[in-house]
Amino acid sequence: MKSVDEINEKIRNGSVSVVTAIEMKEIVEELGPEKAAKEVDVVTTGTFGAMCSSGVFFNFGHSDPPIKMQRVWLNDVEAYTGVAAVDAYLGVTQLSETLGMEYGGGHVIEDLLRGKEVELRAIAYGTDCYPRKEIVTEISLDDVNQATMINPRNAYQRYRAATNSSERILRTYMGTLLPNFGNVTYAGVGELSPLNNDPEYRTIGIGTRIFLGGAVGYVIGEGTQHSPPFGTLMVRGNLKEMNAEYMRAATFPGYGTTMFVGIGIPIPILDAEMAKATGVRDEEIETVIIDFGVPRRDRPVLRNVTYAELRSGSVEINGEDVRVSPLSSYRMSGKIAAELKKMIESGKFFLSMPAERIPAKETFRSMKQRDIKVVKSVMTSPAITVSPGITIADASRLLIENGINHLPVVDSAGRLVGIVTSWDIARAVAMKRAETVGDIMTRKVITAFPDDPIEIAARKMDVNNISALPVVNSRGEVIGIVSSEDLSKLLAR
Amino acid sequence: MMVELIYDSSAVKKPVLVSVALEEGVLMNIIEAEVGAREGRIVVEIDDELADRVVTKFESHGVRVRKLIGTIEKGEACLDCGACISVCPVNVFRKDESERVIAETEKCVRCRICIEVCPVNALSLQE
Numbered sequence: 001m002k003s004v005d006e007i008n009e010k011i012r013n014g015s016v017s018v019v020t021a022i023e024m025k026e027i028v029e030e031l032g033p034e035k036a037a038k039e040v041d042v043v044t045t046g047t048f049g050a051m052c053s054s055g056v057f058f059n060f061g062h063s064d065p066p067i068k069m070q071r072v073w074l075n076d077v078e079a080y081t082g083v084a085a086v087d088a089y090l091g092v093t094q095l096s097e098t099l100g101m102e103y104g105g106g107h108v109i110e111d112l113l114r115g116k117e118v119e120l121r122a123i124a125y126g127t128d129c130y131p132r133k134e135i136v137t138e139i140s141l142d143d144v145n146q147a148t149m150i151n152p153r154n155a156y157q158r159y160r161a162a163t164n165s166s167e168r169i170l171r172t173y174m175g176t177l178l179p180n181f182g183n184v185t186y187a188g189v190g191e192l193s194p195l196n197n198d199p200e201y202r203t204i205g206i207g208t209r210i211f212l213g214g215a216v217g218y219v220i221g222e223g224t225q226h227s228p229p230f231g232t233l234m235v236r237g238n239l240k241e242m243n244a245e246y247m248r249a250a251t252f253p254g255y256g257t258t259m260f261v262g263i264g265i266p267i268p269i270l271d272a273e274m275a276k277a278t279g280v281r282d283e284e285i286e287t288v289i290i291d292f293g294v295p296r297r298d299r300p301v302l303r304n305v306t307y308a309e310l311r312s313g314s315v316e317i318n319g320e321d322v323r324v325s326p327l328s329s330y331r332m333s334g335k336i337a338a339e340l341k342k343m344i345e346s347g348k349f350f351l352s353m354p355a356e357r358i359p360a361k362e363t364f365r366s367m368k369q370r371d372i373k374v375v376k377s378v379m380t381s382p383a384i385t386v387s388p389g390i391t392i393a394d395a396s397r398l399l400i401e402n403g404i405n406h407l408p409v410v411d412s413a414g415r416l417v418g419i420v421t422s423w424d425i426a427r428a429v430a431m432k433r434a435e436t437v438g439d440i441m442t443r444k445v446i447t448a449f450p451d452d453p454i455e456i457a458a459r460k461m462d463v464n465n466i467s468a469l470p471v472v473n474s475r476g477e478v479i480g481i482v483s484s485e486d487l488s489k490l491l492a493r
Numbered sequence: 494m495m496v497e498l499i500y501d502s503s504a505v506k507k508p509v510l511v512s513v514a515l516e517e518g519v520l521m522n523i524i525e526a527e528v529g530a531r532e533g534r535i536v537v538e539i540d541d542e543l544a545d546r547v548v549t550k551f552e553s554h555g556v557r558v559r560k561l562i563g564t565i566e567k568g569e570a571c572l573d574c575g576a577c578i579s580v581c582p583v584n585v586f587r588k589d590e591s592e593r594v595i596a597e598t599e600k601c602v603r604c605r606i607c608i609e610v611c612p613v614n615a616l617s618l619q620e
Binding site: 048049050175176178182183184185248249250251252253258260313322323324325326327328329330331332334 | 573587613
């Protein structure tokens with residue numbers, strides 16, 4: 001048994017034994033946990049990945065005359081001002097109002113770290129105490145009073161890997177997912193990641209001193225959505241002391257901006273139990289691969305997978321080898337662990353035990369919603385359908401008589417085989433080449449299911465640039481039709 | 494080697510690509526194709542040793558030819574995350590023992606998908 005005070009004394013007198021989590025795996029394997037605990041005092045861990053739940057509290061100081069900022073933008077990226085007059089919180093995923101996904105809160109933070117000036121623009125309603133109504137100025141990191149990074153959810157212990165069963169490319173916060181299970185992406189660095197090396201959260205808790213973005217920071221609690229073994233941390237640090245090398249703005253195409261945040265956590269090896277915990281291997285760290293092709297909260301789990309399999313670069317899905325991309329940087333994570341080791345060895349970084357522990361059990365609940373509106377509650381049912389053999393003239397008559405623009409085409413069993421629109425009919429008449437609906441119908445039809453939420457039907461129409469979806473049941477029979485007009489009444493913005 | 498074939502309005506009507514392939518008995522992999530109002534361009538991959546011969550042949554058919562020497566290039570900004578690895582159709586990217594992303598650029602077919610996927614804009618295509 002060793003205490004953190006004893007370890008800190010060893011740091012002070014230069015006799016501390018520090019190894020990185022990568023080195024510790026070998027040591028535990030070779031010596032066993034008992035002996036390893038005697039040999040090693042501290043294991044340093046590291047992670048460097050996109051952490052969307054990150055941001056900075058600024059205090060800009062007061063202007064003359066003073067302003068109570070109602071809204072404020074830094075390089076056209078809006079920060080939250082619902083606090084005191086010149087305090088604001090800039091989140092890394094907030095997008096620039098002029099540059100969109102190319103530039104966001106993360107980019108502002110990186111620019112500030114690189115010593116650049118950013119434009120501050122604010123508006124206000126004006127009060128007796130804060131008469132000013134607008135201000136535009138340039139500020140650098142040196143000019144603000146505080147730039148305190150507070151990240152509500154960082155350092156995910158493990159994360160669900162992603163793939164895509166659908167027929168189109170998906171742009172997600174898990175990167176670009178190719179169609180038909182074309183690839184798998186995963187986040188986190190498994191056995192090198194802080195929380196995996198202290199899975200009972202004995203030494204990582206409120207008040208634990210950590211490496212954050214190149215500076216000393218602290219754990220201030222469990223992160224939002226903390227749900228072991230998918231544990232998360234809330235952390236704070238001083239942006240002014242950080243280094244842009246460990247804080248990198250990023251864009252995931254089609255999703256938005258974020259920030260790669262570098263976090264390193266030292267684990268004191270208090271006893272053999274801690275040594276055993278830090279000996280954890282990727283083979284023992286499990287997660288799941290989920291299908292982003294299903295745009296619902298509860299995405300289907302395709303299979304369990306270990307970080308060792310993910311790290312190998314290829315995993316099997318439905319009997320096929322699928323290539324894997326990591327989204328976190330193992331090189332940078334290793335560098336952070338090594339850097340933290342150096343800081344401790346040179347007496348620049350001391351360990352702290354948590355003032356309070358974070359929960360080792362917690363569940364992450366879903367949003368309480370009024371109700372989920374589904375397609376069957378808004379669709380027109382039954383839909384007017386035709387068989388492929390009817391003539392263009394008959395089809396056009398049906399469209400006009402019913403005041404509709406879409407005709408699903410069904411076989412004798414009522415199963416969907418195609419669709420024609422009023423535009424298809426008009427074109428067929430103009431070209432004078434086709435006789436029947438079967439000659440001109442679109443055979444690859446985008447459809448909706450009766451229990452699809454209406455938001456999903458709306459997104460399908462948006463993405464495919466169409467204005468109606470036949471609603472089919474599991475047998476492929478047409479049971480209705482839903483149009484963009486049906487939805488726009490409900491999805492008014 | 495990648496070569497860009499630039500067809501003007503007269504050459505664009507003739508089946509030049511297939512003619513050259515048949516006449517020279519050479520395999521060509523079509524990488525990109527664009528047809529414009531007055532001009533068309535096709536990028537094909539040809540075996541390095543046959544390239545000079547095939548290029549001369551294309552030129553004799555009235556097609557302008559530009560050898561594309563540039564391939565994908567990895568810049569300083571790279572974080573070595575590996576987001577590019579699984580999207581590349583020809584496995585240009587892999588990690589080495591030190592967890593750095595290595596680009597075997599000679600395999601590159603100039604599809605550009607990695608460029609848009611890179612979260613820190615570290616990849617570019619040299620012309």
